[in-house]
Structures are given as C-alpha cells and as structure tokens.
Amino acid sequence: MSSRPLLLAAALAALSLPLSAAADEAAFASCLAKLRGEAAAKGVHGETFDTHTAALAPDMAVIGFLDAQPEFVTPIWDYLAALVDEERVADGRAMLTQWNEVLAEVERRYGVDAETVVAVWGVESNYGRNFGSRPLLTSLSTLSCFGRRQAFFRGEFFTTLKILQEGHVAPERLTGSWAGAFGHTQFMPSTFMRLAVDFDGDGRRDLIDSVPDALASTANFLARAGWRSDLRWGFEVRLPRGMDTADAGRRNKQPMAEWAARGVRRADGSALPAAGAPAGLMLPAGREGPAFLVTRNFDALYSYNAAESYGLAIAHLSDRLRGGAPFATAWPTDDPGLSRAERRELQRLLIARGHDIGEPDGMIGARTREALQREQAALGLPADGRAGQRALQALRAAAR
Template sequence: MRGVIYPILALCALGAPAAALPPVSSPLPQPRPELRTLAVSTAAVRREPTAFAVTRSPRPVLRGAVPAAEDPGFRRWIAEFRTRALAGGIRAETFDRAFAGVALQSRVVERDRNQAEFSRTLWDYLDGAVSDTRVANGRRAVAEHRETLAAIERRYRVDAEVVVAIWGLESAYGAMRGSTDIVSAMATLAYDGRRRDFFEAQLIAALRILQAGDVAPRQMTGSWAGAMGHTQFMPTSYLEHAQDFDGDGRRDIWSDDPTDALASTAAYLAHFGWTYGQPWGVEVVLPRGFDYALTGERVRRDAGFWRRQGVRLADGGQVPDHGQALILLPAGAQGVALMIFDNFRVIERYNPADAYVIGVGHLADRIAGGAPFRASWPRGDRALTGDERRELQQRLTAAGFPTNGVDGIVGPNTIEAVRRFQQSRGVVPDGYASLRLLEQLR
C-alpha cells in the first residue's frame, strides 16, 4: 500500500505514508524492491520499526516552515483550500473546526525532505521484525483479544494471526500509534507542494472522516505523513475500508481499544482477495542440481510441478497444494528458500516491500506457534548501497546483460541480468545481487 506512491517505501514505523494507501500501478518498471539491500530505519529494536523508505535526495527548503501566524502564505493557502474543500462537499463548520489552531509543522517538512537511506539486509530487518519480544507480545495480544479476533476471522475470513502480525509491525501492537496532528501534517505537506495533489486528497479524506463524526479533530493523530491508528491507515483508505466492528456508530482506529482497527485491516485484506487458510509462503529446500532459472517472480507452477523438481518442505515433507506458487530466494542460494502463494500478493497491498511481507508472514507463523526459519542467512554479506545498486545495473548493462534501466531497484529485470552474468561465469545462477558480484563486474 505504501508503494503506490513509492514502490519501495521503507520508512520507520510512524514515519511513513503507511498502511492502506489506495492501490494503483507502480510508476517504476520494477514492481518489487531488492530484498538484500533494504532502506530501513536504524531505530532501536525495542521500538520495533516496521517498514521501508524510498531513497530520496534531500532538497533545499524552498520556504521556511514557521508558525502559521508568521506565515501569511500558509494562511492564504488555507483560505484557497477552504474554497476547494467546501466545493467538494465539506461543510464550513467541519472545515473551520478542523483547522482551528492548525500551524505549519517545520518538523514534518524536514522529515519529508530529508529521508536518508539506510541500507540494511533482510536478515537484520527480520531480527527486529520477528524478534522474540515481538513474537511474545503477539501471542499475548492474541490471548487478550481472542474472542474479538475469532469474530473478525469468522466475518472476514482472514487468518487472525496475520491481522495481529500487521498490528505488531505497524504500531508494536498499539504502543506506537503516533501523536502528530493529522490535519496539521497533511496541510503542511499539501502547502509544501512537493506532493500537493496526493496530500490534498488525503486532507479532504481526513475532513470527510471528521464530518462523519468518527473522531474529533485533535484526536485524529498518527504519523507525520498521515498514517493513523493501530494499523496505520491513510485517510483515503480509511474511507474505503474502515469498519465499525464494535457497533458503537464510529469507525474508531485511534482509541486504546483496537477492535475497529483490527477489523478494518481484515476487511482490507479480504477486499484484495485473501484466501482463508492459505499460507503466505512456506520454507522449502531445493534439491542438489536444481535449475535456478525456475526461481523468481516469472515462474509460477502448481504443487505437482515443484514436487517433480524435488522441492521439499524444510522439515522434509511434501510441499502443500495451495494453487500456483513460485520460489523466492531472498538471499540467493546460500539463504532461506521460500515457496510463496497468492496471499503473499495480498499482504503486498499493505506494503509492497518483500521484506515487509516476509516479516508479516513469518511473524504470523511464529505467533501461531511455528518455528523460526531453518536455513541460515549469509550474515557475512552486507547490503549494497543505493549507489552500488545503480553501479551494478550500469556495469551489468555495459557487460552485455541489460537491466532495462538504472534506478537502484533490484527487481525481476536486474535479477535476470545477474542470473545470466552468473551463468557466463559458471556459478550458481541464483540472481543474488551481492557485493561479491559487483566486485567481479568491476
């Protein structure tokens, strides 16, 4: 969901346009981010950050972010926006109540313009995303809300542990819902102009929420970029998917009671095609002599095909039949191998970064009593930086293995180019874009 604006959105929890952005086509040619070189927060594990952030170059501040009373330009913008909002169906009293005391937020502008890249490996991310603490807290949350979660699961046919895992990654089970005033933040970002259309749409949606009476203006809080509540919905997606599950007449995702937020997340996943009882993925073992050209997003086959190839579950059992599946190697042949199913794509609608999806899925499995991944990760490897990923693409293309663009996103085209380069060198063609491979190209 975050990826509809930034296909590899990777910001710290409560610091990004978070869950449930309205899905649209990605503007970049590579639909998924590189699993091995993730831009993720370096916040302490105790904060349990969840997501990813697009690398952007910091831009100079074009106008000073000062208190509203000292910024006549912001006042003029509010007056102009008020005209547009009222023409769009927002009542004058709703608008005026929402904007009472609203000020330009310098911190929001600074955070939006200065999102540094932190390269982090998938396994480092998972160490925090599926830490023992987060697993234990998730099991506690399931026990505490067992009846509510069972009722949500029955109504929406979405597995409760997955809903709880999203809750855990988005707000540490409600402990980090965000305290930024949403109207002030959205107005600041719309006025700032870098993404005016997007944030004006979010601000109109926020006003519609207020007009419906779901929350009071100053109680509508969340991240600096507009994500709200226990499971971090953006205002537009709140309008489309939020639920009044407890029947009190309000779709309340902000209060200490997570009921409506959890139901809203289940409704979101159900809307995008969740298959009840289907795993997001399973860990598998590939046989000696396996054809690595069969891995990746472009090869989807049924269970019978993979069984004939000798693919087994990590515990030695037969791979399950849940329809078409593909083999994902997030760390190449030396790391965990996953067979992923359609529900993987549904979680992607919440956040399209592979590592986020794996984090949600694996956390859900662990909350349900599942074991950690059996295979090891290549922990001696470090993540490629953004510049190194772009250099890798440039050098692959120059060597005759075109990546169809230089954007720093190691997606299917780059993985295929890496695989063909590896074949030319007589090494396992697993498509793993490592520092060692970049050094060979150099």
C-alpha cells in the same frame, strides 16, 4: 585577515533559517487558501476546513521521510530482527488470549485467521503501544503543499477532514505516522473511509480507542484484498544447487507441481504439497538468503504496505504466533540485526561508557548512532553507526 567578512557571513547564515521558515509558512498559507475550494468539491464543509486548519503550521521534517521509509532502506535482516523478536511473539500470544472472543467472531465474519490479524497489529503499532505522535492534519497538509506526491496526500488530507466532520475520531486523538496512518493497525484516511468497520456497535468506526473495530477493519481489508481462508501465505523453501532463479519474483506464480519438478523442497527437506495454489519464488536477500514460495495471500499482506520486507514480517510473525520456528536459512550477512532487547542492551552499554543518549528504548536514533560511531572507532571497528551483532559483542567484551 579581518574578522568582519566572517562575522557578516555568520550573521547571514543565522538569518537564513528564519527567513526560510517564513517563506515556507507563507507558501503554506497560500497553498491552504487554494485547497479550501478543492476540499469543498470533495465534500468538506467550509466550516470544517476553517476550524481544523486555522492553527496549522507546516512541519517540514516530514518531507525528508518521503525517501527514507525503513521498509526500503533498512537491510531486511535488521528490519525483521526488530519486528519479529521474542518480545513481539510473546506479546502477540497474550493478545490472542485476551481478545480470543473478538478474534473468533472476526474470523467467522471475514475469513481471516486470528494469528494473521494479530500479526498485522503487532507490526503496525506493537499492539497499540506506538500509534505515532504526529498530528495527522499537520503532516498531511504539509505533504499536500510541499515535496512530491502532493496529489496523493491532498486526497488523504481531505479525507481526514471528512473523518473529523463525520465525528468518527476526536481531533486531539488523530495522531499517527508522518505519512498519515493512524490507529491500532495504522490505516491511511482513505483506507479508513473505504474499509473501516464499526465492530463494537457503538455507531462509530474508531481505530484508536476500539480494539474490536481495529481488528475487524484489518480483517475486512485483507478479505477485500483477496485473502483466502483455505490458503497459507506461503512457506520457506530450499532450492537445489544450481537452480536457475531468473524467473524468481512474487508475481511470477507457477503451479506447485512445477516448483516440485524443479527440485524445490520445504525448508525442512520435505516435499512440497502435491497440489496447491500457484506460488511465486521470493528471494528477498538474493540466492544465498532464505527463499520462499508465496501465494496470493502474501499479495494481500503486501497490499497493506507495498514492501516485500513488510509483508514477510507479518507472514513470519503470524507463523511464530502459531508456534512456528525462526527461518531455517540464515541471512547472508556476517553482522546480523538486533532484537529490541538487544538494542536496549546496546544503548545501556553506550550510556555506561558516558554517552548521553536518553533512555534505552530500543529505538536507534541519531544520538545512539553518533555515540556508537565514536565507540566503534575506539574499538577498531568500521565507524558506520550500525547497531548490529558485531557492535554489541564488542561493547559487551569492552564492558567485561
């Protein structure tokens, strides 16, 4: 068979990527031109728009993240294992001490306890260590022009331009997540404009370079979301054998006495409070996993990022910061998740076996998963690239 058709096909394939990129850039430029007038109607000055969009180019990678948010695609035992590990608990307790005076004043002013505020900080940015590195204007302008939910992201894009226009944050400091959240406690731009506060009194609302502003803004968010200082978020419970859980759900709240009458008890076996706020039964991993009664305070946590696994991470971390224990009931899996320290250990073991995956940082990216798949196949495990206890134990045994 002649090689000419194959060479032609390869050449055409090589050309397709730049052609596609050029088409994306042309569509992006056309979209920005249309958005300029809409931005003006939202209060963005023409000079502001032109200055901050002149050098923008689309980042098409963010489109793929729309349907791959970890709160929705990661098993909850993996999600919580990394977010509420001993490192984050220890670091959170250190932050409680370091920022004690600020947190005490925040609690006095907004009625949200220090442990809950610090737990949000820990989950959102690992106490300011991980803000996200994507320029907000690039991500939000791309999401305004491509993919689904364009109307939502256009609002966030215009609001970001207004934040710059009002001088709250320097343009080069405005980086964050792929979706546009930024700062110590990862506010979306529209949330910033509604709820961020100038707690340190310097005349700016700055969630990036002012920890006091960030902590107070988070407390203000939760207070406005309905947080009650006299109420717990909820607690882990034990269900009686055979209990009908058809009415389980965070929104289906019942009086505490009703749950007690049905035989629900605290996880340690003690009785439920004789009186208390209505609570919903939440079963994030089904009937066989940990069960929780959650109050309206949990709903306030949920409103920060609409995923029950996310709300539970903050709730559980806040309890651990108060000295609470891990959950009493195990997750229904034979392959539990890894803490960040264990993820780094797994990566070091892969590196020792000759895999070039970069520095062991505890982030399970594509290179780590690919290397793990190869080792799993060699060790007789399902080659699924899953970084769980089973893979870690097998790598430890192989190293010995």
